[in-house]
Amino acid sequence: MLMHYTSLGIYLTSCKQFNYDLMKDLIPIQRNWYRDFNLCSFQHIVKYLIIFCTTFLFFSPNLLGQTNHSLRGLLVNSTHEPISGASVTGSDGISVSSDANGNFTIELSKPDASISISHVSYDTRVVKLNGETFLRIVLQSIENTLDEVVVVGYGTQKKSNITGAISSVNVKELESKPVLNVVEALQGITPGLTIQQSTSQPGSRPAINIRGINTLNNNDPMVIIDGIIGDIQNVNMSDIENISVLKDASSAAIYGSRASNGVILITTKRGNKDSSIIRYNLNLASQTPTFLPSIVEPWVYAELRNEALYNSGRPVQFSADQIMDFKQNYKNTNWMKEIYKETSPQSAHDLSISGGNNKTTYLVSGAYTQQESMLKGHDYGLDRANFRSNIESQVTDRFKIGLLAAYARNIIKDHAYWTEWIIEQATRMPSIYPILNADGTYNYPSGSNSNALARLEKGGLRSSANDDLSGILNAEFKILDGLKLKGMLGSQLYYNRLKENRAAIPGSGDLENRSTNSSQKIQNITSNLLLSYDKNWGAHTLSSLAGFSYEGGTDNRFETFRIKDSNDFDIMGGLQTTNTGNQEWQSEWSIYSFLMRLNYDYANKYMLELNIRDDFSSKFRKGNRSAWFPSMSVGWRISEEDFYSENLKNILPSVKLRTSWGLVGNNRIADYQYQATVNVVQGYNFGNTMFPVASFDAVNPDLRWETTSMFNIGADLGLLKNKLTLSAEYYVNDTYDILIAIPVPSLYGAGAPIQNAGKVQNKGWEFAARYLFNTGNVNHTLSANISDSKNKVIDIKGTEWISGFDVNTIVREGYPIHSYYTYRADGFFQNNEEVSSGPHLTGITPKPGDIRYIDKNGDGTIKEDDDRFILGNRFPRILYGINYAVNWNSLDFSMFWQGVGQRNVWMRGESVEAFHNNNEGPVFDFHIDRWTTMNPHATYPRLTVGAESANNATKSSFWIDNAAYLRLKNIQLGYTLPSEWTNKVSLNSMRIYSSIQNAFTITKMKGGWDPEASDGSGRIYPVNRTFSLGLSVNF
Amino acid sequence: MKSKKIIYALVSLLTANIVTSCNKLDLIPHDRTTDVEYWNNPESALYMVNKCYQGLNNAYEVLYADAMTDNAYTKVTNSYNQYIGNGTYSTADGYVHSVWANRYAGIHQCNQLLQNIDLVPNLSEALKNRFRGEALFIRAYHYFELYTKFGDIPYFTHVISIDESKNIGRTARQNIVENVLNDLDEIINNNYLPTDYDEQNVGRITRWAAMSLKARILLFEGNGKYAEVLSITDKIINEGGFSLHGNYESLFTVENENNSEVILDVQYKSVDREHQVQYHFLPPSLGGYSQLSPLQELVNNYITLDGYSITEAPVTSYDPSNPFENRDPRLAATVMYTGNSYTLENGTQHVVDTRKGSSPDGFGFSSDASATGYYFKKYWDNKYRSNLYSGLNIILIRFADILLMRAEALIESGAMNNTEWNRTIRPLRVRAGFTESRALDFPGTSDLRKIIRQERRSELAFEGLRHLDIMRWKIADQVLNGWAHGMYTGDAVGTDNGFIRVENRSFDPAKHYLWPIPQSERDLNKNLTQNPEW
16 A cells, blocks of 8 residues: 555645545555653554564565576665675676666676675675675775865865864754755754754744853844855755754864854755666654643643632632533533644655766755645645756866756645734633534634634635746866865845735634735855865875855845725735835845865874954945964874874774864844944824824944954774764863944944944854664664763843843843843742741742742842842753664664753743633643642742732732653664665665654653743644655656 | 848847846936925925924823823833832833934934924925924924923934944033023024914914923923013913813813914824824723723812812712712813713713623733723713824813913912902813812812812823923822732722722832933943933
């Protein structure tokens, strides 16, 4: 059935409905395990896996029993691509090579002989025949040994010579994950790269950070795709050849400006010179929310509601008969579940054709991805199409050109309201009310004037379409041996259109028909001209680079809206001239840079790298524009020294120490900030006439570059013949002249302009290990990483500021940026004596069972002025990831665990508080353990409603949750069909696999919320758990 | 050789591209000018003075002001002024800080105009004076709003630098009052401002508005200033051409914006400049959240149709079991209680039931329902757009206030008589709908101070003036201590004599007649001293 399904899938990929139906067909088999998934149902996963394995074993061909002296074989790499040119040597000395398709035939003297396979890029393997006549042999790439080539800024370097802190992502570990963008796949893969996914809303992108928080400013790393700044979300994952994460000054300083938060370099695949490959991948998946709030059943709700009303001095609401009726007859309506579908399909196809001859190589690829929203409603979700064409040609011996072109289009359809409103409304509703009335109309219980489902189904549509087109032209000219001139011209055009058509919902409070139409066009141009010179003499190796670069961009936005009497049409036709408005914005920026790099290496023992870059940015006024960003790094391979004995080398074959220091910059502030600009807009009316008003922007003409000084020290070790590699890093980043609008007295009256006014220190360490080993025919790969970073505000000129409305954070010298700032809860008042001895919040007299707060200054009352504590922050610490992959003949299995050791998240409002804000709901399962005189050791205070809740609803540490977690991020099982079979249908290889993303999570979070939740509340589209089946075929 | 040509071609292509498509480093915005060029534009003064109007006041600040008094209660804690009403505010209070910051931002805008107006080309002397007059007025208004709350405050009349803002100290309140009055005298005596405007400019500050503000400032000073109040109000009454609008209830509607009674208001206009303040006070049945609700104490203030306070009224006049019968018609026009109704745009009546538990507007029914069992009715705009967006103007000064100020000054200076009564209080009561002589006629020897204060509260409820009144009368410690109440439910629990206990308030007269200087401001400016007890 699976085969039938997948082959149909290939030919009918464009038919969405078809896939959808297939998904439905598939799902009933597993109906028991994909629903209501939680930690407890892990055993079901295991069961599922066992069934899966057994099925595969059943399918596996029985290859025993035949003997022949002639062996045919197929050599493939771990991504199932054929390996040509490998040398296959029999135990009796005969040697053959594999052809372009990876096939070889060798005559052997005995059926149980051994063969040895060797290739420059792969680990040598010895395989015993055991009488088999055909063998499919997987060779492990030796990329993990030290001769791997690493992509660095404006070039590549041998890994053994790297002196900076660069993580080269093992792209293999990203494969076959049912995720929609590479950011999600990167989570936990590499130390120092922090990725947080708080939502899976179609089109959303997880937050990315490299090595923690360096600045009060923007902390996003720079992403460079094939040499130009690009949108990481729009890269087709299977087009990616390499991802390098540049983490220290030495590696990033070549990008000088905007490199202070690290750089992610993505290189896409090129064609191969001697072979043509057609690859097709299919992934079909089904999504369910990872976490949904765990609200109580109607009868429990009714009892707790009565208790809360009684505690609050109000008459109770439900009679004993009603409660009994709830218990016996009432269906539980979890409004939060009612707004999501039971499962939502997701599918991805990608096809690439690559190849080339001696002169020219090409890669052409296309991908189509479709993700339905988990929310109910009309056809919400994401459709993405990717196209790429990478062509390179050696025009003459000395001259090479390349043209890389990529296009991505995302179409996102969503409801026209804000997801926060929808989820908030649904969360607040107790389980006693149905979301729909018996007659199918929407229910508006409890005086609510909105119904989440009505807004989803009747509230209109917001659709956005964005086009991302990039083209890069490369030329390389060899002037002399070792001397090359390279030119690059790249451009990215990003065009986004958003149409929001909000429809009035009769019978609710949403009574406006409003159409908004906006567009944004961003055009960025990057060009550079580089001269490089490489020379070897004796034990000396020198490579150098100098160049000039320009980058610039224009951002243009336009928006128009119209409020309409009716919602008959989706577009803004007609002649309406009232209740309408429009606005256009445009801004531009540019940077001119000179850069230089020098690498010197003596006998592979001593390495030195120097970088310098001078940037001129349009964001600063003349005189402040230019800044120099130098860096240097040195490396020492102790294991290459003469004194390093052979004995030592057997144990520890490679040891490298390296350190770097340098400066990198940050200019990420809005354009024109150094100019005192005046906005004139229609802003006040006299009678019926609107008049323009002038607003002066806050200004500081003296802005200059923000700078981060980075120090890094690291070591790389190879053990067990370099099968086990370890690397460790320690770093200290000091950011100064931070561009931040520190508070000025309000007396000033003109707002707070940005100043170069802050200093932040960020320290951390990273550790990564990778171990490759075999047990018999089974290849194992185990890799793990762990990292930590910790920031501290050093200097903000004696000021401090508190941000946030429902959640307060503070920026204060000596503490991490945006630390939580609130009262500290101190258990519950147990009796009237304790209550009377206080302390109390000003103006509130608590009762037994209420939360007691710590009186920090001991003045007897709890006040915001002087009783708030600094209590952790939301930034994750101790991040770790563990990947284990195993290959056994045609079967492969991998699992990837990812976790955070320390993080706090401040939940609030209806996401954690019973009867929040005098609402009728919600009541979660953890509220059952509330304080009563019978239950003095409760975990939740006494239940109250309305004004009686004032004491407990106050902002305090009580609501700050421990968000540490360990998650089985991905588990997958694959099977590569025997090539005897696949060859018959002219396929080189075919792999089918199944995988689960976000399989399960161990966490202490309350209320059924995801531990990666962002601050404040559960008002967020959940992260999805994805079950998928996939297929990859090479022709 | 061929390759050389290609590389030359490529390099020139790249260079050409850099030269032609690049942005330079000296970039300027497309949709804005810079401050250097700005004042060269003849329209610049007009645009700047318009900006000053934006900061003058707004619907939220005006209507929420009553939540700091015994007229109203707000159930929201964050961002609004509940803590000021109940006395639990601290030196870190967000609302206190926002008043401080917004008023000083407004002062900055006025100073910017006054300092630069001479740079503006082609500006007639008359127009320049008018702009100066408007800006001086608005600055005076800001300072008045500040010193009435904070006492001594930093006072300056030029655009200050960040460094100055970190060092400037507080000026004695009395000096500020003098300066502000001098500014207003400059406007009034030199006729900077016209007495009225054409239709395109209706809503701008007139000479009468300047005189009215002066009267308000003088009255706040109280003793010693009554004579001046009397002379100004006399002039406004005789020469201003204002008259009371025919119907009290329709005074606050879109149809009657800028009517004969309005001296100054905050202008709004649907769809271009709207407020959503109705969402804050309307009942759930009209889509509101009722976070701002009238208190029983306000309801009790309204006299009976025959002129009695309810505490003194004979049973024939006031029946506690029918408390809304036979009352000052302004009660029904201001407060929504069970049986009262809102007039919808199509003329039908939307009757409200606030009885406990009744759906959806009843007390305690849902979190959207009123915390006091009453809703506001004044400023209900039945022409609201969806989501309760409204373009209804909010009145800052109206003729009724001039009459009340005059009446108060007369009473305080012992000069109230039948003639003056018939010139001030009587027309207000006639307009309100009173017909019985006991309510209309000069009460002679009665407690006139009590009468004028009660009258002022009934007439001006929910118009942002009660807070200033209880501060200058120094009665806040009497009216803002103890439980604030909602409507009568008769419940034994959570009530006083059956009236809902809404909030336990406290007001320390040694401390709370002045707000604290925000601590965050004092942290940034070491020369800012603190008010007593804070």
